[in-house]
Amino acid sequence: MIIPFNKIYYTGKEMEYIGDAISRGQVSGDGYYTKLVSTLIEEEFNVPRAFLTTSATHALEMAFMIIGIKPGDEVIMPSFTFSSTANAALLRGAKIVFADIDDKTLNIDIDDVIRKITGRTRAVVPVHYAGISCEMDRLADIARDYGLYIIEDAAHAVNAKYRGKSLGTWGQMGCYSFHGTKNYICGEGGALLINTDDKNLIEAAGIIRQKGTDRDKFLNGEVDKYSWVGTGSSYAPSDILMALLYAQLQVMDSITSKRKAVHDYYSCRLKRFAEEGVIRFTNIPEGCESNYHIFYILLKDEESRDMVIERLKEKGISAYTHFVPLHTSVMGQTLGYREGQLPVTERAGRCLVRLPIYTGMTALEMEYVMDSLEEILRVM
Numbered sequence: 001m002i003i004p005f006n007k008i009y010y011t012g013k014e015m016e017y018i019g020d021a022i023s024r025g026q027v028s029g030d031g032y033y034t035k036l037v038s039t040l041i042e043e044e045f046n047v048p049r050a051f052l053t054t055s056a057t058h059a060l061e062m063a064f065m066i067i068g069i070k071p072g073d074e075v076i077m078p079s080f081t082f083s084s085t086a087n088a089a090l091l092r093g094a095k096i097v098f099a100d101i102d103d104k105t106l107n108i109d110i111d112d113v114i115r116k117i118t119g120r121t122r123a124v125v126p127v128h129y130a131g132i133s134c135e136m137d138r139l140a141d142i143a144r145d146y147g148l149y150i151i152e153d154a155a156h157a158v159n160a161k162y163r164g165k166s167l168g169t170w171g172q173m174g175c176y177s178f179h180g181t182k183n184y185i186c187g188e189g190g191a192l193l194i195n196t197d198d199k200n201l202i203e204a205a206g207i208i209r210q211k212g213t214d215r216d217k218f219l220n221g222e223v224d225k226y227s228w229v230g231t232g233s234s235y236a237p238s239d240i241l242m243a244l245l246y247a248q249l250q251v252m253d254s255i256t257s258k259r260k261a262v263h264d265y266y267s268c269r270l271k272r273f274a275e276e277g278v279i280r281f282t283n284i285p286e287g288c289e290s291n292y293h294i295f296y297i298l299l300k301d302e303e304s305r306d307m308v309i310e311r312l313k314e315k316g317i318s319a320y321t322h323f324v325p326l327h328t329s330v331m332g333q334t335l336g337y338r339e340g341q342l343p344v345t346e347r348a349g350r351c352l353v354r355l356p357i358y359t360g361m362t363a364l365e366m367e368y369v370m371d372s373l374e375e376i377l378r379v380m
């Protein structure tokens, strides 16, 4: 049996909505479907304002522009994340300060965040790895005490919650991804959530997203023509993509429950190996509602990890490592960071395997993955 790592799931409504977007003649940004999607996000996740963007990368870039990050500012984030998290701050000239992660969730270690706060720290960027929340209540308290912004990289975490509140809505801003590898997709797309009623932040976001113009005010009928009013770029996605996304978000809870079934089955089959200490696997702490974006296992060392991936591959199953910690990457080393600085992050970088998990996965496919993995783990 051949099991890919990921398989895109379509709900069946995508072509109808895309065709409709085309026949409406609104294929550029901010058309009919963009409005439907932003309203759905605002209502379902309880967000004051959601701006659809061309990617999560761009949402992160916008967030740092909006809060006016500049050279000399420091931004604390995990190293166990995607390059976009760091690039967005680096593009504004900020200094990136990497905090280690918590061994239990692979999310930012809040005690290490506290140790790394200085007088120049402006923002903290929690990344909700695998769709499982950071300890947001505690982080929010600390950010308040030190006067820091929280920009959530919630690229993995659309439709996941912490203590009943949607991820992406805990910080002043949150960034979602609808990239083709995520849970709810449109190919390339994202959203910037603004979680305050601060008119200035919302207006700044609108201007930055609309090429530095007050086009948003024009669309709302507040001005009779729009013009250049500030710096900005082009971050509004095509309405064709938003039509595709609307089809997905309309049934997001059913997508999540299909993924949960895979997660639950894997957890059940792997429990005894965890009890025997052979592996650890995705851990969803109390208070977290996951969207089951990733299912990972942690092996005891890099050699066993590579062997598991290799043996799964021989059986036709694609399983992957994940982030090369940013501080040990080529760019991280160029910036002056070194191996040895963040031990928990480095261990996750060496020992983690992501197993195939996708929305339309059949019972036979799940069973084959677990039978194969059991066979491998039994002799380790």
Ligand SMILES: *Cc1c(COP(=O)(O)O)cnc(C)c1O
Pocket (backbone or CB within 6 Å): 054, 055, 056, 057, 058, 081, 082, 084, 085, 127, 153, 155, 156, 176, 177, 178, 179, 188, 189, 190
């Ligand atoms: C996927 C991802 C991004 C980037 O998302 P895009 O929409 O592809 O730009 C950013 N951060 C994390 C943690 C991601 O996994």
